[in-house]
Amino acid sequence: LVYCPVAHMLWAPGGWMNSWGVLDWAGGLVVGTTAGIAGLVAAVMVGPRRGYPDTVFRPHNMTLVVLGTGMLWTGWIGFEGGTGLKADGVASMAVFTTHVAGAFGALGWTGIEWLLHHGRPSILGFCAGAVAGLAGVTPAAGYVGVAGSAVIGVVSAFVCYVMAVFVKERAGWDESLDAFGVHATGGMVGTILVAILGSPTLGGAPNDNYDIGIQLGKQLAGVAFVVAYSVIISFLLLKAIGFCTGGLRVSAEAEAKGLDIAELDDGAYLFGRQVWEQHGFVADAATTAARLVDRVTARELRGSWGHD
Numbered sequence: 001l002v003y004c005p006v007a008h009m010l011w012a013p014g015g016w017m018n019s020w021g022v023l024d025w026a027g028g029l030v031v032g033t034t035a036g037i038a039g040l041v042a043a044v045m046v047g048p049r050r051g052y053p054d055t056v057f058r059p060h061n062m063t064l065v066v067l068g069t070g071m072l073w074t075g076w077i078g079f080e081g082g083t084g085l086k087a088d089g090v091a092s093m094a095v096f097t098t099h100v101a102g103a104f105g106a107l108g109w110t111g112i113e114w115l116l117h118h119g120r121p122s123i124l125g126f127c128a129g130a131v132a133g134l135a136g137v138t139p140a141a142g143y144v145g146v147a148g149s150a151v152i153g154v155v156s157a158f159v160c161y162v163m164a165v166f167v168k169e170r171a172g173w174d175e176s177l178d179a180f181g182v183h184a185t186g187g188m189v190g191t192i193l194v195a196i197l198g199s200p201t202l203g204g205a206p207n208d209n210y211d212i213g214i215q216l217g218k219q220l221a222g223v224a225f226v227v228a229y230s231v232i233i234s235f236l237l238l239k240a241i242g243f244c245t246g247g248l249r250v251s252a253e254a255e256a257k258g259l260d261i262a263e264l265d266d267g268a269y270l271f272g273r274q275v276w277e278q279h280g281f282v283a284d285a286a287t288t289a290a291r292l293v294d295r296v297t298a299r300e301l302r303g304s305w306g307h308d
Contacts, residue, residue: 001233001237002034002035002038002229002230002233002234002237003030003031003034003035005229006029006030006034006226006229006230007030010022010024010029010030010222011024011030017222017225020218021215021218022218022219022221022222023139023140023143023191023194023195023198023215023218023219024139024191024222025080025083025094025138025139025140025141025142025143025194026079026080026083026094026138026139026141026142027138027139027187028135028136028138028139028140028186028187028188028190028191029139029187029188029191029222029223029226031138031187032135032138032183032184032186032187032188033183033184033187033188033191033223033226033227033230034226034230035179035183035184036179036180036181036182036183036184036185036187037180037184037226037227037230037231037234038179038230038234039175039177039179039180039183039184040173040175040179040180040184041230041231041234041235041238042234042238042248043173043174043175043176043180044173045235045238045242045248046248046249047174047249048172048173048174049174049176049255050252050255050256052174053169053172053174057176058124059124062123062124065123065124065127066123066127068127069127069130069131072131072134073099073102073130073134076098076102076134076138077095077098077099080094080095080097080098080137080138080141080142081094081095081098083141083142084142090142090205091142093141093142093145093146094141094142095141096146096149097137097140097141097144097145097146097148097149098134098137098141098149100137100146100149100150100153101133101134101136101137101141101149101150101152101153101156102130102131102133102134102137102153103130103133103153104133104149104150104151104152104153104154104157105129105130105131105132105133105134105136105153105154105156105157105186106126106127106129106130106133106157107129107153107154107157108129108132108133108153108154108155108156108157108158109121109125109126109128109129109130109132109157109160109161110122110125110126110129112125112157112158112161113125128160128161128164128178128182129157129160129161131182131183131186132153132156132157132160132161132182132185132186133152133153133154133156133157133186134186135156135160135182135183135184135185135186135187135190136152136153136155136156136157136160136186136187136189136190136193137149137152137153137156137190138186138187138190139187139190139191139194140152140190140191140193140194140197140198142205143194143197143198143204143205144194144197144198144203144204144205145197145202145203145204146203147202147203148193148197148198148202148203148204151193151197152189152190152193152194152197155189155193156185156186156189156190159185159186159189160178160181160182160185160186160189163180163181163182163185164178164181164182164185165181167181168181188223188227191219191222191223192216192219192220192223194219195212195215195216195218195219196212196216198210198215199212250262
């Protein structure tokens, strides 16, 4: 109900945004923006996790983060190149611009961390920047040149960093995947920049009638409509789901245990306090020690997320 109508509007021959000339090569608006906006609406309606934002929630396994980023990057190249449904020069350029934008996004994010964190960028920042660059080039890969894709990667990384770190913290959104901060924000940035960088005079695809000003107006209108549509439909759907299920949020007890344990009686990793609670052993000393370790670890990691 969110994605499919927008896909028709932008990609179907009779879709109004398609007919009007809004550009979205592979889903910066159709996929990234719709999903990211829906994720933000859901995060706001469900509310933050217990302890947020005082507790810093880090990915539990950076090795898997790097592996997942590599899989995303590889798959991204495939669907960007295949979007045109032809094995031609446009497809080849889309593959190359996608890779360039991901690389420059990673460099851009780690560069920001290098400046802000005293020369200590993080591997998590590298991965987030790569995804930001890939999200940014998604609506533009088949329309821009190599230099344009590099610009999109860097700008997307900067804007996504601001949204995912500074704005999210100050707004109090507990949107842990950063579907909005990275995917939606990157998609919107790329959708706007393609109007400028897609110009033939700036290395874009040949088009004798291209007008940057007119195209920029169309892109901005498309972004505004998709954001508004996604917010409204996502809100109504979540309200309906909450009404039918008795609420969107689990109980405080289930949240404290973790949903894997509370709902499946199992978990991928069991450390410290979780082991004691799952097996019913209430040991004050062990619980206190586990909480102390949590606090110390969070304090040490706080700097890498801009919480100094």
